[in-house]
Amino acid sequence: MESFIIKNNKLSGLFPSLTDCTSIKIIDFGHNSFKGPIPKTIENLSALQVLVVKGNYFRGSIPSEISNLKHLQMLDLSSNQISGFILNNILYLKAMTLTYDKFNMNVKGIDLSKNHLNGELPSNFGKLKGLQFLNLSNNNINGTIPSTLWEISKLAVLDLSSNGISGNIPLELESLCYLGSLNLSNNHLSGSIPQGVLMMTFGQSSHSGNPNLWGCPLVKNCSWPQFAPPVSITDDEDDSKEKRKKIPWYGIRQGFSHGVVFAGLLLLLVVRKSWRQKFFKGVDMTVNFLCPFFYNRRL
CATH class of the missing domain: 1.20.5 (Single alpha-helices involved in coiled-coils or other helix-helix interfaces)
Known part of the structure; x- marks a missing residue:
C-alpha cells in the first residue's frame, strides 16, 4: 500500500498503527476525530512523502523522530491541539532541504497553524531551502522572525500571523523574489516596514494588528501617495489647493x-x-x- 487517504469522515480513535507499511508514501487523515499523540513510531514509515492530519484532536508535541522521514515533503498538522516547541529536528527533513529533486516535483510545505505551539522560531530555519510554503499562524509563538528565512529562496507563502512575535521585520525578506503571499498581522512587531519593491506589493492586511509597526503600506508614517490618508482642505488653505491636486x-x-x-x-x-x-x-x-x-x- 502506497496511499492511505480517509479524510472527511467521522472516524475516531488513536493514530492507526502503520509500522508494517514501509512502502506507504501518502497519509491523509484530515478532518476526522482522531485524538491522542502522534506516535514516535512514525519514523518507521521511511518512504512517507505526505503527512496530513489537519482538523483532528491530536495532542502532545511534535515527535522528534519525525526528522527521520527523509522523503517527507508535505507536513500538515494544522487545526489540532498540538503544543510544545517547534523543535530543531524538524529542520532536518532532508527532502525539504533540497531546492531541486529530479525524481519528484511535489510542492514542499509545512502547515502547523491553529495549534498551541509556543517558544521561539528556530534561528536556522533557512536550512529548509526547498520549502515553498510555511504557515505557523494562530499559535503562541514568540521571539523574532529569523533573518535566515531569506535562504529559503523559493518560498512563495509565509504566514506568521496571530502569534506573539516581536522585533523588526528582517530586511533580508526582500530577497524572497518568489514570495507572493505574506501575512505578519496581529503580532507585536515594531519598527519600520522594509521599503523595498517586494514589501510594496503587499497591502495593509499583511501588517495590520502590530501597533508599534509603521511605514508603507500602513498609514502610519507612510510617505507614498497611494497609501497616505486623504488630506482635508479648509477655507484657509485655498492658496495651496492646486499643490494637493493629483498630478x-x-x-x-x-x-x-x-x-x-x-x-x-x-x-x-x-x-x-x-x-x-x-x-x-x-x-x-x-x-x-x-x-x-x-x-x-x-x-
Missing part, C-alpha cells in the same frame, strides 16, 4: 506622445522637400474638396 499623469502622457508625433512630422517636412510638396498638395486638395461642402451647408 494628471495620463493627460501628460497623452500630450507628450502627441507632441512627439507632431514634432517628428514637422521635422520630416522641413528636411524632405518632396514630402513637403506632397503634404501641402494634399492640404490644398482637401481644402478644395471641403470648401464647396461647407459653403452649400451655410446656404
Whole structure:
C-alpha cells in the first residue's frame, strides 16, 4: 500500500498503527476525530512523502523522530491541539532541504497553524531551502522572525500571523523574489516596514494588528501617495489647493506622445522637400474638396 487517504469522515480513535507499511508514501487523515499523540513510531514509515492530519484532536508535541522521514515533503498538522516547541529536528527533513529533486516535483510545505505551539522560531530555519510554503499562524509563538528565512529562496507563502512575535521585520525578506503571499498581522512587531519593491506589493492586511509597526503600506508614517490618508482642505488653505491636486499623469502622457508625433512630422517636412510638396498638395486638395461642402451647408 502506497496511499492511505480517509479524510472527511467521522472516524475516531488513536493514530492507526502503520509500522508494517514501509512502502506507504501518502497519509491523509484530515478532518476526522482522531485524538491522542502522534506516535514516535512514525519514523518507521521511511518512504512517507505526505503527512496530513489537519482538523483532528491530536495532542502532545511534535515527535522528534519525525526528522527521520527523509522523503517527507508535505507536513500538515494544522487545526489540532498540538503544543510544545517547534523543535530543531524538524529542520532536518532532508527532502525539504533540497531546492531541486529530479525524481519528484511535489510542492514542499509545512502547515502547523491553529495549534498551541509556543517558544521561539528556530534561528536556522533557512536550512529548509526547498520549502515553498510555511504557515505557523494562530499559535503562541514568540521571539523574532529569523533573518535566515531569506535562504529559503523559493518560498512563495509565509504566514506568521496571530502569534506573539516581536522585533523588526528582517530586511533580508526582500530577497524572497518568489514570495507572493505574506501575512505578519496581529503580532507585536515594531519598527519600520522594509521599503523595498517586494514589501510594496503587499497591502495593509499583511501588517495590520502590530501597533508599534509603521511605514508603507500602513498609514502610519507612510510617505507614498497611494497609501497616505486623504488630506482635508479648509477655507484657509485655498492658496495651496492646486499643490494637493493629483498630478494628471495620463493627460501628460497623452500630450507628450502627441507632441512627439507632431514634432517628428514637422521635422520630416522641413528636411524632405518632396514630402513637403506632397503634404501641402494634399492640404490644398482637401481644402478644395471641403470648401464647396461647407459653403452649400451655410446656404
